[in-house]
Amino acid sequence: MRKDVPKIVVARLPVYLRDLSQLRDEGKEVTSSQELGKRLGISPAQIRKDLSHFGEFGKQGTGYNVSYLIEQLRRILHADRNWKIILVGAGDLGHAMVHYTGFRKQGLHIIGVFDNDPQKIGQRWGELTVMDASTIEDFIQKENVRIVILAVPAKVAQQVADRLVNAGIRAILNYAPIVLHLPNGILVEYIDPVVHLQYMTYFLE
Amino acid sequence: MRKDVPKIVVARLPVYLRDLSQLRDEGKEVTSSQELGKRLGISPAQIRKDLSHFGEFGKQGTGYNVSYLIEQLRRILHADRNWKIILVGAGDLGHAMVHYTGFRKQGLHIIGVFDNDPQKIGQRWGELTVMDASTIEDFIQKENVRIVILAVPAKVAQQVADRLVNAGIRAILNYAPIVLHLPNGILVEYIDPVVHLQYMTYFLE
Known part of the structure; x- marks a missing residue:
């Protein structure tokens, strides 16, 4: 049944997971599509329909067990595994990403940072050392990395993305302000x- | 006619504008919905339909004048004005935002940075000095700011957002990982x- 799930539904699941985690941190053990809907600005019917693509997670009248639903969403999103991620582009944004604590607790681990600037190569960033971009392919293959955060200038982003995909990358979070052309x-x-x-200034006077 | 434009259409306009600007930088003077569609991975018919909400921008058979379409999209998106933006939260991400050169050329000017950390207040960030968060309201009103980039921790984001809205902010780009509840x-x-x-790990093995 997974194949039939619309992408827009999948895109909402991480938001549900994030909010449920927050509810749990607040000490809530049970919630409902009404409560979630109110918190997220999504209709309760939509939430129930989204979740119904993946199974039955609550009982009529008693709502959802928060921890159980978190566990199930983590399983569905493959967020119950550890994912190795590399960051390409050791600029200000990359620096912020490496120091962001929100990744690790979701099993998202930046294990390598790359740049082609000799001034940056060798810099110590927390537990990581910025590596020479010419070694990316070897690293990807050795570490079996599938995910990259691309934070390079727009004019080199396509070329870097091509290299990454050739080396085995399957998923790119692209911060470069261009549309990438990549294989299906x-x-x-x-x-x-x-x-x-x-988008917002359109609506502002 | 503007009121009837679906939000999803408006959301694509900045992407068209970004790509047209790139085409212009590459020296292109004329383009077509076919060319744009191929570059952006959007069907040419969709592009024509999106633009038709706002008028007639190309002639059958001769395509779009790149500079003219850029000018029109900038007008439609209100990107032909200068917008004052404040950044709240002077962490790593905020630092990257302030130093990002992609804003200014779009008329998006970060004119104030705020934090409540005494260690950060007074720090010099390029042309800006990190200001005390207790002075945000005065600044918003004095400078007539309508847009904020919110880069504070999740646990204080709602409370900060409420203050900002009360002070006159109308648009929030929220980097805090929570859904904000704000007035219509x-x-x-x-x-x-x-x-x-x-979203991507869902599709990865």
Whole structure:
């Protein structure tokens, strides 16, 4: 049944998981599609429908067991495993990513940082040392890395992405402000704050 | 006619604008929905339909004048104005935002940075000095700021957002990993890399 799940549904699951984790941190043991819906600004019916793609997680009238639903969502999203991630581009943004504590607790581990700037190669970033970009392919293959955070300038992003995919990368979180052209089956997600800001200024006077 | 434009269409306009700007930088003077579609992975028919909400921008058979379409999209998105933005939260991510050169060329100007950490207040960040968060309201009102980039920890994000909205903020680019509850009419966009990464790990073996 997994194949039929619309992407937009899958995209909401991490948001559900994040909010459920917050509920658990607040000491809540049971919740409902009503409560979640109110917290997330999503209709309770939508939440129930989204979850129903993956099974039965609550009982009519008694709601969802928070810990159980967290566990199930983590399983569905493969967030119950440890994922090795490399970061390419050791600029300010990359620096922020490496020091962000929100990844590790989700099993997302940045295990390598790469740049081609001799000034940056060898820098100590927390537990990591910035490595020479020419060694990326070897690292990907040796460590069996599938996910990359791409934080390089737009003008080199396509070329770097091609190299990464050739070396075995399957998923790219792309911070470079361009659309990447990659073979079918390679996953790409985009983060560009300018796009979000311009979406909002459209609605501002 | 603007009121009827679906949000999903508006959300694509900044991506069109970004790509057209890149085409112009490459020296292209004319393009087509075919070319744009291929570059962006969007069907040419979709692009034509999206743009048709706002007028006639190309001639049958001759395509779009790149500079003209850029100018029109900037006007539609209100990207032809200068927008004052404040950043709240002077952590690593905030630091990267302030030093990101991609904002200014789009008329997006971070004019103030705030934090409540005495260690950070007074720090010089490029042309800016980190200011005491207790002075945010005065600053917003004095400078007539409408947009904020919120890069504070999740546990204080709602409370800070409430203060900002009370002071006159209308649009929030939220990097804190929680859903904010705000009055109708306040715009919020979310950026959470964990959500994007978990969306991708769903599809990975």
